[in-house]
Amino acid sequence: MLRNISKTDLALCFVGLIVLSSAIYVIFRSDDFAFDICPPCKEEPEVLFDEIVDTVRSSHDRTNSSGKIGDLKMDARLQYPQPSSMKGRTDVNSVTNWNAPLVWEGTFDPVVIDNIYHKINPRIALVVFAVGKYTRFLKDFLESGEKYFLYGFRVTYYVFTDNEHEVPKIVLGEGRKITVLTVPSAKRWQDVVLGRMKWATIAIDKQIRGEADYLFMMDVDSVFYNRFGAESLSPLSAVLHRLYFEYTKREDFPYERRPESKAYIPPDEGDYYYTAAVWGGCLEDMYKLVRYCYEQSEEDAKNNIEAVWQEESHLNKYLLYNKPTKVLSSEYLSSDYEKVPPMIKVVRISQLVKDYGQIRPH
Numbered sequence: 001m002l003r004n005i006s007k008t009d010l011a012l013c014f015v016g017l018i019v020l021s022s023a024i025y026v027i028f029r030s031d032d033f034a035f036d037i038c039p040p041c042k043e044e045p046e047v048l049f050d051e052i053v054d055t056v057r058s059s060h061d062r063t064n065s066s067g068k069i070g071d072l073k074m075d076a077r078l079q080y081p082q083p084s085s086m087k088g089r090t091d092v093n094s095v096t097n098w099n100a101p102l103v104w105e106g107t108f109d110p111v112v113i114d115n116i117y118h119k120i121n122p123r124i125a126l127v128v129f130a131v132g133k134y135t136r137f138l139k140d141f142l143e144s145g146e147k148y149f150l151y152g153f154r155v156t157y158y159v160f161t162d163n164e165h166e167v168p169k170i171v172l173g174e175g176r177k178i179t180v181l182t183v184p185s186a187k188r189w190q191d192v193v194l195g196r197m198k199w200a201t202i203a204i205d206k207q208i209r210g211e212a213d214y215l216f217m218m219d220v221d222s223v224f225y226n227r228f229g230a231e232s233l234s235p236l237s238a239v240l241h242r243l244y245f246e247y248t249k250r251e252d253f254p255y256e257r258r259p260e261s262k263a264y265i266p267p268d269e270g271d272y273y274y275t276a277a278v279w280g281g282c283l284e285d286m287y288k289l290v291r292y293c294y295e296q297s298e299e300d301a302k303n304n305i306e307a308v309w310q311e312e313s314h315l316n317k318y319l320l321y322n323k324p325t326k327v328l329s330s331e332y333l334s335s336d337y338e339k340v341p342p343m344i345k346v347v348r349i350s351q352l353v354k355d356y357g358q359i360r361p362h
Protein backbone atom coordinates (compact mmCIF):
# COMPACT_ATOMS: atom_id res chain seq x y z
CA MET A 1 0.00 0.00 0.00
CA LEU A 2 2.80 2.39 1.02
CA ARG A 3 4.41 1.59 -2.24
CA ASN A 4 1.32 3.26 -3.94
CA ILE A 5 2.22 6.69 -2.45
CA SER A 6 4.22 8.63 -4.98
CA LYS A 7 7.05 11.09 -4.32
CA THR A 8 4.70 13.93 -5.43
CA ASP A 9 2.15 12.98 -2.74
CA LEU A 10 4.88 13.08 -0.10
CA ALA A 11 6.07 16.50 -1.24
CA LEU A 12 2.46 17.87 -1.15
CA CYS A 13 2.00 16.54 2.40
CA PHE A 14 5.21 18.25 3.52
CA VAL A 15 4.22 21.64 2.04
CA GLY A 16 0.74 21.31 3.66
CA LEU A 17 2.32 20.72 7.07
CA ILE A 18 4.53 23.82 6.72
CA VAL A 19 1.54 26.02 5.70
CA LEU A 20 -0.54 24.71 8.64
CA SER A 21 2.15 25.31 11.26
CA SER A 22 2.88 28.83 9.91
CA ALA A 23 -0.85 29.67 10.17
CA ILE A 24 -0.96 28.48 13.81
CA TYR A 25 2.13 30.54 14.64
CA VAL A 26 0.67 33.74 13.08
CA ILE A 27 -2.66 33.37 14.92
CA PHE A 28 -1.09 32.84 18.39
CA ARG A 29 1.35 35.67 17.94
CA SER A 30 -1.31 38.25 17.05
CA ASP A 31 -1.95 41.13 19.55
CA ASP A 32 -5.69 40.71 19.06
CA PHE A 33 -5.71 37.10 19.94
CA ALA A 34 -8.16 36.36 22.74
CA PHE A 35 -5.58 34.61 24.90
CA ASP A 36 -3.11 37.47 24.87
CA ILE A 37 -2.52 37.61 28.66
CA CYS A 38 -0.93 40.99 28.99
CA PRO A 39 -2.43 43.65 26.74
CA PRO A 40 -2.44 46.47 29.36
CA CYS A 41 1.08 45.64 30.58
CA LYS A 42 2.71 47.66 27.81
CA GLU A 43 3.08 51.16 29.34
CA GLU A 44 1.02 51.54 32.47
CA PRO A 45 3.36 49.87 34.97
CA GLU A 46 5.97 52.59 34.32
CA VAL A 47 3.47 55.37 35.07
CA LEU A 48 2.36 53.67 38.25
CA PHE A 49 5.95 53.15 39.26
CA ASP A 50 6.66 56.87 38.82
CA GLU A 51 3.75 57.76 41.11
CA ILE A 52 4.98 55.38 43.78
CA VAL A 53 8.50 56.77 43.60
CA ASP A 54 7.08 60.31 43.94
CA THR A 55 5.11 59.46 47.08
CA VAL A 56 7.99 57.62 48.66
CA ARG A 57 10.33 60.50 47.88
CA SER A 58 8.12 63.17 49.43
CA SER A 59 7.47 61.18 52.59
CA HIS A 60 11.24 60.90 53.12
CA ASP A 61 11.98 64.48 52.29
CA ARG A 62 11.47 65.95 55.68
CA THR A 63 14.51 64.31 57.19
CA ASN A 64 18.03 65.57 57.04
CA SER A 65 21.40 64.41 58.22
CA SER A 66 21.22 66.14 61.61
CA GLY A 67 17.64 65.74 62.76
CA LYS A 68 14.13 65.12 61.58
CA ILE A 69 12.16 68.08 60.26
CA GLY A 70 9.11 68.44 62.48
CA ASP A 71 10.80 67.11 65.65
CA LEU A 72 10.23 69.28 68.72
CA LYS A 73 13.17 68.02 70.79
CA MET A 74 14.80 70.37 73.31
CA ASP A 75 17.98 70.18 75.40
CA ALA A 76 17.73 69.46 79.12
CA ARG A 77 18.74 72.35 81.44
CA LEU A 78 17.81 75.05 78.95
CA GLN A 79 16.88 78.19 80.91
CA TYR A 80 13.86 80.28 79.89
CA PRO A 81 10.80 81.87 81.58
CA GLN A 82 7.93 79.50 82.38
CA PRO A 83 5.24 79.73 79.67
CA SER A 84 1.68 80.53 80.75
CA SER A 85 -1.52 78.79 79.76
CA MET A 86 -3.47 81.85 80.92
CA LYS A 87 -1.60 84.90 79.69
CA GLY A 88 -0.67 85.79 76.14
CA ARG A 89 -1.44 88.36 73.47
CA THR A 90 -5.02 89.57 73.92
CA ASP A 91 -5.04 92.32 71.28
CA VAL A 92 -4.71 89.94 68.32
CA ASN A 93 -5.78 86.42 67.35
CA SER A 94 -2.90 83.98 67.56
CA VAL A 95 -4.54 80.86 66.15
CA THR A 96 -6.47 80.24 62.91
CA ASN A 97 -9.80 78.39 62.76
CA TRP A 98 -7.94 75.35 61.39
CA ASN A 99 -5.76 75.43 64.49
CA ALA A 100 -2.55 76.70 62.94
CA PRO A 101 -0.41 79.21 64.88
CA LEU A 102 -0.78 82.85 63.86
CA VAL A 103 2.66 84.20 64.74
CA TRP A 104 3.12 87.57 66.49
CA GLU A 105 5.82 88.92 68.76
CA GLY A 106 5.00 87.51 72.20
CA THR A 107 3.59 84.19 70.95
CA PHE A 108 6.95 82.37 70.99
CA ASP A 109 10.13 82.28 73.05
CA PRO A 110 13.18 82.65 70.76
CA VAL A 111 15.35 80.68 73.20
CA VAL A 112 13.06 77.64 73.06
CA ILE A 113 12.39 77.90 69.32
CA ASP A 114 16.07 78.29 68.42
CA ASN A 115 17.09 75.36 70.61
CA ILE A 116 14.52 73.10 68.94
CA TYR A 117 15.54 74.10 65.41
CA HIS A 118 19.29 74.09 66.03
CA LYS A 119 18.94 70.40 66.88
CA ILE A 120 17.44 69.83 63.44
CA ASN A 121 20.03 72.13 61.83
CA PRO A 122 18.03 72.62 58.62
CA ARG A 123 19.42 73.96 55.34
CA ILE A 124 17.42 76.99 54.27
CA ALA A 125 17.16 78.33 50.71
CA LEU A 126 16.12 81.93 50.16
CA VAL A 127 15.10 82.60 46.55
CA VAL A 128 15.23 86.21 45.46
CA PHE A 129 15.01 87.79 41.99
CA ALA A 130 16.90 90.92 40.97
CA VAL A 131 16.23 91.53 37.28
CA GLY A 132 16.88 94.82 35.47
CA LYS A 133 17.17 97.78 37.80
CA TYR A 134 16.17 95.73 40.85
CA THR A 135 19.81 94.68 41.40
CA ARG A 136 20.17 97.97 43.30
CA PHE A 137 18.18 96.46 46.19
CA LEU A 138 20.49 93.46 46.63
CA LYS A 139 23.14 95.02 48.87
CA ASP A 140 20.80 96.16 51.66
CA PHE A 141 18.63 93.07 51.33
CA LEU A 142 21.57 90.66 51.69
CA GLU A 143 23.47 92.65 54.31
CA SER A 144 20.42 93.02 56.53
CA GLY A 145 19.57 89.36 55.88
CA GLU A 146 22.95 88.42 57.29
CA LYS A 147 22.05 90.20 60.52
CA TYR A 148 18.48 89.02 60.95
CA PHE A 149 17.34 86.27 58.56
CA LEU A 150 17.60 82.93 60.39
CA TYR A 151 20.77 84.14 62.04
CA GLY A 152 22.94 81.22 63.17
CA PHE A 153 21.34 78.78 60.69
CA ARG A 154 22.61 77.41 57.36
CA VAL A 155 21.28 79.70 54.64
CA THR A 156 21.90 79.85 50.89
CA TYR A 157 20.65 82.92 49.02
CA TYR A 158 19.75 81.94 45.46
CA VAL A 159 20.00 85.21 43.55
CA PHE A 160 18.30 85.02 40.14
CA THR A 161 19.48 87.87 37.93
CA ASP A 162 20.08 88.95 34.34
CA ASN A 163 23.28 90.75 35.40
CA GLU A 164 25.57 88.72 37.64
CA HIS A 165 28.17 91.54 37.72
CA GLU A 166 25.78 93.61 39.78
CA VAL A 167 25.49 91.05 42.55
CA PRO A 168 27.43 92.69 45.39
CA LYS A 169 30.15 90.94 47.37
CA ILE A 170 28.83 90.57 50.91
CA VAL A 171 30.58 89.35 54.04
CA LEU A 172 28.73 86.15 54.94
CA GLY A 173 28.40 84.36 58.26
CA GLU A 174 29.49 80.76 58.81
CA GLY A 175 27.40 78.20 56.94
CA ARG A 176 25.94 80.85 54.66
CA LYS A 177 26.49 81.42 50.95
CA ILE A 178 25.21 83.07 47.80
CA THR A 179 24.49 81.15 44.60
CA VAL A 180 23.92 83.28 41.51
CA LEU A 181 21.63 81.93 38.76
CA THR A 182 21.22 83.67 35.42
CA VAL A 183 17.76 84.33 33.99
CA PRO A 184 16.77 86.29 30.87
CA SER A 185 15.82 89.98 31.01
CA ALA A 186 12.17 90.85 30.44
CA LYS A 187 10.28 93.62 28.69
CA ARG A 188 7.28 93.61 31.03
CA TRP A 189 7.54 93.65 34.85
CA GLN A 190 4.63 91.20 34.92
CA ASP A 191 6.86 88.71 33.10
CA VAL A 192 9.52 89.06 35.80
CA VAL A 193 7.15 88.51 38.72
CA LEU A 194 5.41 85.56 37.02
CA GLY A 195 8.70 84.28 35.59
CA ARG A 196 9.82 83.75 39.20
CA MET A 197 7.46 80.76 39.38
CA LYS A 198 8.89 79.19 36.21
CA TRP A 199 12.58 79.70 36.99
CA ALA A 200 12.19 78.68 40.63
CA THR A 201 10.40 75.46 39.58
CA ILE A 202 13.24 74.63 37.19
CA ALA A 203 15.96 75.54 39.70
CA ILE A 204 14.41 73.41 42.46
CA ASP A 205 14.27 70.46 40.06
CA LYS A 206 17.81 70.93 38.80
CA GLN A 207 19.68 72.03 41.90
CA ILE A 208 17.99 73.27 45.06
CA ARG A 209 16.21 69.99 45.91
CA GLY A 210 19.54 68.42 46.83
CA GLU A 211 20.71 71.43 48.83
CA ALA A 212 17.84 72.59 51.08
CA ASP A 213 15.21 71.42 53.56
CA TYR A 214 13.23 74.67 53.67
CA LEU A 215 12.69 77.27 50.97
CA PHE A 216 11.56 80.90 51.12
CA MET A 217 10.51 83.12 48.21
CA MET A 218 10.93 86.86 48.79
CA ASP A 219 10.73 90.23 47.00
CA VAL A 220 14.11 91.93 46.85
CA ASP A 221 12.82 95.47 47.46
CA SER A 222 12.85 95.02 51.22
CA VAL A 223 15.18 95.28 54.23
CA PHE A 224 15.34 93.20 57.43
CA TYR A 225 15.20 95.22 60.65
CA ASN A 226 14.74 92.56 63.34
CA ARG A 227 14.82 88.84 63.97
CA PHE A 228 13.15 86.76 61.24
CA GLY A 229 13.80 83.43 62.91
CA ALA A 230 12.97 79.75 63.15
CA GLU A 231 9.48 80.58 64.48
CA SER A 232 8.66 81.21 60.79
CA LEU A 233 9.42 77.60 59.79
CA SER A 234 6.66 75.06 59.09
CA PRO A 235 5.60 72.90 56.13
CA LEU A 236 3.85 75.93 54.61
CA SER A 237 4.04 79.43 56.11
CA ALA A 238 2.26 82.44 54.59
CA VAL A 239 2.27 86.11 55.60
CA LEU A 240 -0.80 88.31 56.11
CA HIS A 241 -0.74 91.18 53.62
CA ARG A 242 -0.33 94.36 55.65
CA LEU A 243 -3.15 96.22 53.90
CA TYR A 244 -5.93 93.67 54.44
CA PHE A 245 -5.54 91.97 57.81
CA GLU A 246 -7.32 94.43 60.10
CA TYR A 247 -10.77 95.30 58.77
CA THR A 248 -11.17 93.92 55.24
CA LYS A 249 -14.22 91.74 54.57
CA ARG A 250 -13.59 88.63 52.48
CA GLU A 251 -15.64 90.00 49.58
CA ASP A 252 -13.29 92.99 49.46
CA PHE A 253 -10.02 91.02 49.38
CA PRO A 254 -8.20 91.74 46.09
CA TYR A 255 -8.55 88.09 45.01
CA GLU A 256 -9.01 87.34 41.32
CA ARG A 257 -12.76 87.76 40.69
CA ARG A 258 -13.07 86.84 37.01
CA PRO A 259 -14.30 83.23 36.70
CA GLU A 260 -12.31 82.90 33.44
CA SER A 261 -9.05 82.94 35.41
CA LYS A 262 -7.68 79.87 37.19
CA ALA A 263 -7.15 82.08 40.26
CA TYR A 264 -10.87 82.85 40.62
CA ILE A 265 -12.29 82.93 44.15
CA PRO A 266 -16.01 83.65 44.66
CA PRO A 267 -16.93 86.63 46.90
CA ASP A 268 -18.33 84.54 49.75
CA GLU A 269 -15.11 82.49 50.20
CA GLY A 270 -11.73 83.28 51.72
CA ASP A 271 -9.83 83.27 55.02
CA TYR A 272 -7.08 85.86 54.71
CA TYR A 273 -5.25 87.75 51.99
CA TYR A 274 -1.61 86.64 51.84
CA THR A 275 1.30 88.53 50.29
CA ALA A 276 3.45 86.92 47.62
CA ALA A 277 6.45 88.96 48.76
CA VAL A 278 7.35 86.54 51.60
CA TRP A 279 6.35 82.87 51.77
CA GLY A 280 8.15 79.71 52.76
CA GLY A 281 8.02 76.13 53.95
CA CYS A 282 9.44 72.65 53.57
CA LEU A 283 11.09 72.16 50.22
CA GLU A 284 8.60 69.71 48.66
CA ASP A 285 5.54 71.61 49.93
CA MET A 286 6.95 74.81 48.48
CA TYR A 287 7.89 73.10 45.23
CA LYS A 288 4.30 71.95 44.81
CA LEU A 289 2.99 75.47 45.40
CA VAL A 290 5.54 77.30 43.23
CA ARG A 291 4.90 74.83 40.42
CA TYR A 292 1.14 75.21 40.88
CA CYS A 293 1.44 79.00 40.46
CA TYR A 294 3.57 78.48 37.35
CA GLU A 295 1.19 75.98 35.75
CA GLN A 296 -1.96 77.94 36.60
CA SER A 297 -0.53 81.15 35.15
CA GLU A 298 0.46 79.24 32.00
CA GLU A 299 -3.14 78.00 31.69
CA ASP A 300 -4.36 81.57 32.09
CA ALA A 301 -1.93 82.78 29.42
CA LYS A 302 -3.30 80.16 26.99
CA ASN A 303 -6.74 81.65 27.62
CA ASN A 304 -5.46 85.21 27.15
CA ILE A 305 -5.96 86.23 30.74
CA GLU A 306 -3.52 87.30 33.47
CA ALA A 307 -4.58 87.16 37.13
CA VAL A 308 -5.06 90.57 38.72
CA TRP A 309 -2.06 90.26 41.07
CA GLN A 310 -0.14 87.70 39.02
CA GLU A 311 1.30 84.86 41.14
CA GLU A 312 -0.11 86.40 44.32
CA SER A 313 -3.62 85.62 43.03
CA HIS A 314 -2.74 81.96 42.35
CA LEU A 315 -1.00 81.70 45.71
CA ASN A 316 -4.13 82.95 47.49
CA LYS A 317 -6.31 80.47 45.63
CA TYR A 318 -4.06 77.55 46.59
CA LEU A 319 -3.85 78.59 50.24
CA LEU A 320 -7.62 78.83 50.55
CA TYR A 321 -8.04 75.13 49.76
CA ASN A 322 -4.67 73.90 51.07
CA LYS A 323 -4.36 75.69 54.39
CA PRO A 324 -0.97 76.97 55.49
CA THR A 325 0.44 75.29 58.60
CA LYS A 326 1.58 78.66 60.01
CA VAL A 327 0.24 82.11 59.32
CA LEU A 328 2.80 84.84 59.95
CA SER A 329 1.53 88.27 60.98
CA SER A 330 2.43 91.39 59.02
CA GLU A 331 5.52 91.74 61.25
CA TYR A 332 6.93 89.40 58.57
CA LEU A 333 6.31 91.97 55.84
CA SER A 334 5.62 95.49 56.89
CA SER A 335 6.10 98.56 54.70
CA ASP A 336 7.79 101.93 54.71
CA TYR A 337 4.77 103.37 52.89
CA GLU A 338 2.45 103.64 55.93
CA LYS A 339 2.68 104.20 59.66
CA VAL A 340 3.11 100.86 61.45
CA PRO A 341 -0.14 99.96 63.32
CA PRO A 342 0.10 99.45 67.13
CA MET A 343 -0.36 95.65 67.17
CA ILE A 344 2.88 95.30 65.14
CA LYS A 345 5.37 95.39 68.00
CA VAL A 346 8.35 94.38 65.88
CA VAL A 347 8.97 95.15 62.21
CA ARG A 348 11.07 92.21 61.04
CA ILE A 349 11.25 93.06 57.36
CA SER A 350 9.84 96.03 55.51
CA GLN A 351 9.08 96.83 51.91
CA LEU A 352 10.96 99.92 50.69
CA VAL A 353 9.30 102.92 49.12
CA LYS A 354 10.22 102.92 45.43
CA ASP A 355 9.43 104.86 42.30
CA TYR A 356 7.68 102.20 40.21
CA GLY A 357 7.84 104.31 37.03
CA GLN A 358 11.57 104.69 37.39
CA ILE A 359 12.68 101.12 38.10
CA ARG A 360 10.22 98.83 36.36
CA PRO A 361 10.51 97.99 32.67
CA HIS A 362 7.40 99.11 30.80
Ligand SMILES: CC(=O)N[C@H]1[C@@H](OP(=O)(O)OP(=O)(O)OC[C@H]2O[C@@H](n3ccc(=O)[nH]c3=O)[C@H](O)[C@@H]2O)O[C@H](CO)[C@H](O)[C@@H]1O
Binding pocket: 128, 129, 130, 131, 132, 133, 134, 189, 192, 193, 218, 219, 220, 221, 241, 275, 276, 277, 278, 309, 310, 311, 312, 351, 359, 360, 361
Ligand atom coordinates in the same frame (compact mmCIF):
# COMPACT_ATOMS: atom_id res chain seq x y z
C1 LIG B 1 4.40 93.45 48.94
C2 LIG B 1 3.72 92.67 47.89
O1 LIG B 1 2.59 92.26 48.05
N1 LIG B 1 4.45 92.40 46.77
C3 LIG B 1 3.82 91.82 45.62
C4 LIG B 1 3.41 92.96 44.72
O2 LIG B 1 4.61 93.53 44.34
P1 LIG B 1 5.38 94.86 44.33
O3 LIG B 1 4.53 95.97 43.89
O4 LIG B 1 6.19 95.01 45.52
O5 LIG B 1 6.26 94.32 43.06
P2 LIG B 1 7.77 94.47 42.77
O6 LIG B 1 7.94 95.56 41.81
O7 LIG B 1 8.56 94.50 44.03
O8 LIG B 1 8.04 93.07 42.03
C5 LIG B 1 8.16 91.86 42.75
C6 LIG B 1 9.60 91.34 42.75
O9 LIG B 1 9.93 90.86 41.45
C7 LIG B 1 11.30 91.14 41.16
N2 LIG B 1 11.38 92.08 40.03
C8 LIG B 1 10.28 92.73 39.57
C9 LIG B 1 10.36 93.57 38.47
C10 LIG B 1 11.60 93.75 37.82
O10 LIG B 1 11.76 94.49 36.85
N3 LIG B 1 12.69 93.09 38.31
C11 LIG B 1 12.61 92.28 39.40
O11 LIG B 1 13.61 91.70 39.83
C12 LIG B 1 11.89 91.73 42.45
O12 LIG B 1 12.37 90.69 43.27
C13 LIG B 1 10.68 92.38 43.06
O13 LIG B 1 10.84 92.62 44.45
O14 LIG B 1 2.78 92.44 43.54
C14 LIG B 1 3.59 91.57 42.75
C15 LIG B 1 2.74 91.06 41.62
O15 LIG B 1 2.09 92.11 40.99
C16 LIG B 1 4.10 90.38 43.57
O16 LIG B 1 3.01 89.54 43.93
C17 LIG B 1 4.79 90.92 44.83
O17 LIG B 1 5.24 89.82 45.60
Ligand SMILES: [Mn+2]
Binding pocket: 219, 220, 221, 277, 351
Ligand atom coordinates in the same frame (compact mmCIF):
# COMPACT_ATOMS: atom_id res chain seq x y z
MN1 LIG C 1 8.05 94.30 46.09
